[in-house]
Amino acid sequence: MRVYGWLMWSVGLGACAGVPGGGVPSRYGFDTVRGGCARNPALCATLEGQRVPVAVGVVAGTARATLQSLDVAGLQALKKEMEACADQARTEVLVGHAGAFAGPMPTAKECKEMTVDGRGRSVTWAIRLGVEMHEVALRCAGEKLERLRAGGYLLEPRYRFNRKTGEKSLVGEEEKAALLRQGGEGLKGTLEPDVVLHAGDPLRVEAVFDFKFRCVNFTKSPDWRTYPSGHTYAGRNQGDVYQEAFGPRVDLIGPRSEWSW
Template identity: 45%
Template sequence: MFTRLVGLNVLALAVLVAQCACVTTASRGTRGYYGYSNAPVGIDSPSATCRNSLSACVALYGKEMASTTAVLKVVIDETTRKSIEEELKKCADLARSEVLLRYPKQFKGPAPDAGECKQETKVKSRRVTWAMRLGIEMHEVARNCAEAALDKLRPGGFSLEQRYRPDMETGEKELVSAEEEQALEESGNGGELKGTLKPDVVIHEGDPLQALAVYDFKFPCVSSDSVPEWPPYPDGHPFAGFSQGEMYQNFIAILVARILPRLGVVRG
């Protein structure tokens, strides 16, 4: 099963890379490009099954999914993908420019250097580094920009900052509502959110549990042409041994990418 899954992952990767004018990284880890999952099927159609669980897709529809056309159909069509990614790239660039312009005299240059990123600043009553502050503010601008763009491009077919609670034992997942999240945080039980996933943008056809693609905005504090890796989960975390990107691929969608200012779409 694992061999067949890796083969399908490589096939899907080859097709996506061939059709995308995008930045890629060399590091893919040891679980194959798209990772793997033991999620149960419980879905009728091939496309729905494959969006929910790649391993279940291969188990049930291995022969059907052997063609590149079928692989792409369960991800997202090219025209839609390109339009979405173009808008998200614009949002990332806008967010970095707009936020840095708020602090014209704070840094030696137009953007902070490594030392300035580590310096502390006060936000309300909390002290954080400039890296954290700028990242939070840039994410807010990018989120508002993405919402405005996707409302026109894909009304009803996307979610922003939707939280998921995956079950590492069964491979199933459930949605965590914004109301539940707020209630946990306000009651002092925010630690219960530790084993959850919250991507910036999820593309779907009306149901976030049947996602087509996941995008995360990444805003490195220091300007660089190098691509940051997906952050790994530390020892003791429910997702230890996996990276953030692997968890997205294992439980939310096959197509996962980061959106960075200037660098654009980064897959893998």
């Protein structure tokens, strides 16, 4: 999101909210804004001020002493917490838009219809709902992780990854903001997962969670996307790239199948 330099690749449907050139793919995912931002970070420079106010995770995640490494049970417990955040995001956002659609959830046709977001931009409902769900999910994740794993997580960190050496480095918030002001060229090819878990060192990643929200059929398990033509990782599966950079513990997080109000 965000809205975010690499925001939701399902939040947006083809491009950053409110920027020209956006398209609507057949799956009506909520995470395509992320894809548009990744292809051209400069398009999302104006969205940086809308970052979810949970940056405490970034600070805590880099400042505290080494934590206990996550075992399988611990990781699964945190994954369930993130799934609960996705459920909360879906419910909270759709309830907030009650009456906007013919039913409690938008249809494929309604997902493609235009609306005006909170900043006055003309976007599809798929983009608007996805951005809003992503914001709620990240806020929820930050609150839970600050309680359950303070000092051992990052929200939306940006990494440079050298595929030849396997090394990665963290892009600081000030550097990222400066690069965005310069047009975003220096951020191309960087990776920005939603949630990174670590044991005190952000470069020693223990697990990654990425939120994905569909606009229709959103109870179906989310899928990793294929990077588009022109991208640094064009033709590759996003999940495969994440595993190459961050290790095997990489999971997509979407709402669980049961619907709840």
